[in-house]
Amino acid sequence: MRPETFKDLMKLSHGFEPARILLSAVELDLFSHLSEKMTARQLAARLSLQEVPLTLVLNAMVAMGLLDKEGDDYVNGPLVGKTLVSGQGYRGHIFRHIGHCWPAWGNLSDRLRGREVEEESWSPARDEEQTRDFILGMENVTRELAPLVVGRLGLGSPLTLLDVGGGPGTYAEAFLKEYPSLREVCVFDLPKAAAVGRQNLKSRGVETSVRWLEGDFHDTSFGQGFDVVWISQVLHSLDMSGCRMLIDKAFEALVPGGELILHEFLIEDHRTGPLQAAIFAVHMLVMTGVGRTYAGGELSVWLDEAGFVDVRVQQVSDDTSVVRGRKPVS
Ligand SMILES: C[S@@+](CC[C@H](N)C(=O)[O-])C[C@H]1O[C@@H](n2cnc3c(N)ncnc32)[C@H](O)[C@@H]1O
Structure with missing residues (x-):
């Protein structure tokens, strides 16, 4: 290379x-x-x-x-x-989404100079067509990945699961198929994203087992009583304090003994590889101004510090891993 x-x-x-x-x-x-x-x-x-x-x-x-x-x-x-x-x-939504990211990449030099950039050029919360391409684009890339990853988690027999930032509902559907013990999967997302996800699952005939919780995770409670909290490809859009806030909220939402699972493109500790994760960190910079890719080591420390036990990192696909930890029973 x-x-x-x-x-x-x-x-x-x-x-x-x-x-x-x-x-x-x-x-x-x-x-x-x-x-x-x-x-x-x-x-x-x-x-x-x-x-x-x-x-x-x-x-x-x-x-x-x-x-x-x-x-x-x-x-x-x-x-x-x-x-x-x-x-x-x-599967063109993902390419339409990448097209929507194009102007933000044009701002890279200005980001480095610390100049104001037009954040409004793209935001999933604002433009309905772009939100639709973003959310269905996530479906386009996880169609095969979600069942594969979910099949590798070995969760036992959970009864309740919360998918934070579950977008198109692709992981919710995969969890329901893999774990028949699940009574229901709750998907938390922004209202415009949830509308797209709901429609997507309806067209696939699985919407009845999914409960949608709409809101912004910065200021909306997740509720309580979940056996598993799943947060996939969300942390990279947040800064360190945003990540820790979500980890703390997940802790609150879990039952004692419940598990938090973070799914990400992890970067190595030295942060110069793998190539895709290093470039994706720049992508998140241009898209959000604050996001980046995180290392398994730092996410594990934040889980420890939030009170989780049995914290471990597990590779679950060619380029993604989970960092998982359990809420202590007492
Ligand atoms: C990159 S997508 C990941 C989708 C899915 N979890 C996956 O792994 O394919 C990020 C998701 O987080 C949601 N999200 C971003 N900011 C959010 C916020 N402030 N509150 C709730 N959801 C948010 C987005 O709408 C989107 O569905």
Whole structure:
């Protein structure tokens, strides 16, 4: 991975170009129309786009291996045909969400200079379409991951579980499938996110076993009496005091003997790897101004200090781990 030549640096710096082509293609929903072969002129007419620039983008996507070209006709390649055509199987929300993050990345240098940046450029709490893409984007990336991770937790027979920041409800559904002992899963999230999650679970026929608790976790109580509190991919959007606040609230919400499980892309103690976690820390910086990726060691200390026992770190997928601890029985 270490760049060795000037050419490697050039390649690194051009990395955003194919990304931008893909993100614009998803934003304009080109792939939904390219299930059938058509010329650039036909596609341009259908979507009210400009034929000449569209041709350049379509040709680039053939070169990138996303599309195939036969004569003057373009058609989806197998991967985009399976994942980026609207309807069942569509996973484009995550790319639309990444597209919404684009302007924030443009502010990186200003973040480092300490200049004011326009936080309003994106916020999951504000814009409904962007919230929908964010929440359904989380579903797009956890569709296979959630059952895998949940299957590795070995929770015994919990009766009640609280999923804080449960977004699309994908983990709630996985918990209900994996642990038939669960009477109910409560998902806590912001009202706009909960509306998207509720609709998502309804379309999957599992909404009846999920209770939605709406609110902002900074100022809303979680209630009490949970055997398990699950907090997945939420801490990275908070600063250290925000993380500790959530850990303390989880402690309050658990029954004695209950377990808190934090699921994250953990960074190593020296904070320079793995690569994805180190870059994701910068992503959270540009998106939130305060977030970053955390190390298993520091999360474990905060659990200890909050009163949890049997604290341990467990890798649960290729790139994610849980940090878990038990509330003492007495
Ligand atoms: C990155 S998503 C993670 C979704 C899901 N837990 C997962 O692992 O795929 C972060 C979630 O935290 C929720 N969230 C962020 N800030 C929140 C707040 N202040 N109060 C409640 N939920 C919040 C978001 O709406 C979103 O559903």
